[in-house]
Amino acid sequence: MASGNGFPPIIGTYNGINYYIRNGKQCQRKAGGGFTSESIKNNPKMQGVRDSNQELALCSKFNKNFKDALFPFINDLEDGTLHSRLMKLFMHIKMLDEAPVGKRTVGNGLSCDMGQKLLREFRFTKGPGARDILGPFADLNVKTGILKAVAFDPKRLKFPKGSTHFYLQYGLLEYNLKGNTFRFILNTDALVVAKEDDAKELVLEVLEKPEKRSVVFGVVKVQFYQKLPDRFYKSFAKGAVGIGVV
The missing domain is CATH 2.60.40 (Immunoglobulin-like)
Structure with missing residues (x-):
C-alpha cells in the first residue's frame, strides 16, 4: 500500500510488515512471502521449486558429460552460446520423460524417438548439418x-x-x-x-x-x-x- 503523507520513507521489517520503496512510493506488505534458501529447502509449498532445481542440476551434469564426450569435435568451436543452447535442448528433451516432475531425466527423454530426433536436428554450428x-x-x-x-x-x-x-x-x-x-x-x-x-x-x-x-x-x-x-x-x-x- 503506497504512502503519500510526506514523512521520510520507512525501509525494513516491523511487527511482521515489510516496508519498502517501489516506483518512488512507500509500500508495505506482510513479511514472510519471499523466497529464501531456508524456505526453499524446508517449506512444503516450495516442493515444486525443489523439484525444478533438482532437474536443472541433473540436466547441467548431463550437458557437461555430453560435451566432454564430444570434446574431440567441439573443442575448437569457440562458440560461447553452445553451452546455453545445449541446455535448452536437453531441458526440452527432459520434458519427454513421463516420470513425475522432479524425477524426469534427460537420459529417459533421449531414449525415446522424439528425444533422438531433437538431438539429430540440433544445429551445433552455422556450418553444414x-x-x-x-x-x-x-x-x-x-x-x-x-x-x-x-x-x-x-x-x-x-x-x-x-x-x-x-x-x-x-x-x-x-x-x-x-x-x-x-x-x-x-x-x-x-x-x-x-x-x-x-x-x-x-x-x-x-x-x-x-x-x-x-x-x-x-x-x-x-x-x-x-x-x-x-x-x-x-x-x-x-x-x-x-x-x-x-
Whole structure:
C-alpha cells in the first residue's frame, strides 16, 4: 500500500510488515512471502521449486558429460552460446520423460524417438548439418557402427570463400542409460574431399562396435580448408565448420 503523507520513507521489517520503496512510493506488505534458501529447502509449498532445481542440476551434469564426450569435435568451436543452447535442448528433451516432475531425466527423454530426433536436428554450428554433409539418404547400423550415405555429393555443400577442400571426420557416440554415461569412438583418419569430387556412396566406420543396450548416434564433422602448393590452410570463415548427428 503506497504512502503519500510526506514523512521520510520507512525501509525494513516491523511487527511482521515489510516496508519498502517501489516506483518512488512507500509500500508495505506482510513479511514472510519471499523466497529464501531456508524456505526453499524446508517449506512444503516450495516442493515444486525443489523439484525444478533438482532437474536443472541433473540436466547441467548431463550437458557437461555430453560435451566432454564430444570434446574431440567441439573443442575448437569457440562458440560461447553452445553451452546455453545445449541446455535448452536437453531441458526440452527432459520434458519427454513421463516420470513425475522432479524425477524426469534427460537420459529417459533421449531414449525415446522424439528425444533422438531433437538431438539429430540440433544445429551445433552455422556450418553444414548432417543432411547437408551426407545427403538425404544416410543410414546408421547401430549394431556395427557403420554409417552409409548413398548420395554423398561434395557439390551439395556451400564452400566458404577461398576453400577448396574439407576434412570429414566420423565418430560414434554411445549413451548408456543405466550408467548415465557417454562413450565416443573416434575414427582418427579424416577423409579429405575436394570441391570438384564426384558424388559417390560414402561408407564410414569406427574400429570398435557399439555396446549392446546403448543409444547410438553417428556424428560427422567437416572442416573446410584451402589448398596451396605447400599445404592445407584451415578456413576461419563463417560456416567453415559443420557438425551433424545421425
